[in-house]
Amino acid sequence: MSWIQEAELNPVERLCASILKVGPMPEHVAFIMDGNRRYAQKCRVERQQGHSQGFEKLAETLRWCLNLNIREVTVYAFSIENFKRSKEEVDGLMELARQKFTRLLEEQENLKKHGVCIRVLGNLTLLPVDIQELIAQAVLATQSYNKCFLNVCFAYTSRHEITSAVREMALGVEEGLLKPSDLSESLLSRCLYSSSSPDPDLLIRTSGEVRLSDFLLWQVRS
Ligand code: FPP
Numbered sequence: 001m002s003w004i005q006e007a008e009l010n011p012v013e014r015l016c017a018s019i020l021k022v023g024p025m026p027e028h029v030a031f032i033m034d035g036n037r038r039y040a041q042k043c044r045v046e047r048q049q050g051h052s053q054g055f056e057k058l059a060e061t062l063r064w065c066l067n068l069n070i071r072e073v074t075v076y077a078f079s080i081e082n083f084k085r086s087k088e089e090v091d092g093l094m095e096l097a098r099q100k101f102t103r104l105l106e107e108q109e110n111l112k113k114h115g116v117c118i119r120v121l122g123n124l125t126l127l128p129v130d131i132q133e134l135i136a137q138a139v140l141a142t143q144s145y146n147k148c149f150l151n152v153c154f155a156y157t158s159r160h161e162i163t164s165a166v167r168e169m170a171l172g173v174e175e176g177l178l179k180p181s182d183l184s185e186s187l188l189s190r191c192l193y194s195s196s197s198p199d200p201d202l203l204i205r206t207s208g209e210v211r212l213s214d215f216l217l218w219q220v221r222s
Pocket of ligand 1: 037039052053054055077078082093097152207
């Protein structure tokens with residue numbers, strides 16, 4: 001399944017979209033894509049099938065966001081904690097990522113047409129090297145597009161993101177580029193992986209749980 005599905009909505013979906021557009025629209029929506037394993041269990045299918053269907057839902061959601069002119073979408077695709085799952089599940093998720101980023105590179109014309117810039121946020125050094133290379137190619141190929149932005153959080157946790165930002169500021173002080181008094185909330189925000197994005201207006205957790213699970217702790221205000 002492709003990342004960016006052709007964006008035509010059917011008449012019922014068009015009606016829903018036009019009703020939604022009457023109200024204020026979010027500029028940036030973030031998603032915690034969970035519930036895949038519960039879905040697989042409920043449907044009595046393999047766990048990997050649950051994750052693949054989760055990706056299909058993501059592509060469907062991106063189609064909606066494009067149609068609703070939502071400029072920025074951030075998805076929690078794989079957390080650093082997820083590396084603690086069984087080898088079989090982690091390998092399955094890495095293989096899914098490999099296939100999907102390869103597909104993304106094949107779909108460059110479509111990304112260009114819709115002006116979609118892809119960013120991948122996280123500790124990418126934790127990923128297999130071939131996936132790091134695919135991600136780098138996808139990010140480079142779309143870096144000049146600016147109609148909408150898709151941020152994929154992969155090997156991400158917010159605590160890691162904030163710790164890296166603090167380390168970067170500490171390094172700045174150590175090297176004499178910053179004074180301790182320069183450190184501020186706004187400087188820390190600028191050192192985060194998400195520095196190019198406005199904070200999300202809306203966070204959706206697909207399974208209905210009400211927890212942040214170490215996702216965008218700095219960026220989401222209650
Ligand atoms: C959490 O649901 C979901 C994941 C750990 C993986 C989500 C990833 C995808 C759908 C694929 C995304 C891939 C790319 C390349 C963007 P869960 O497994 O924790 O399910 P549960 O909440 O039922 O336990």
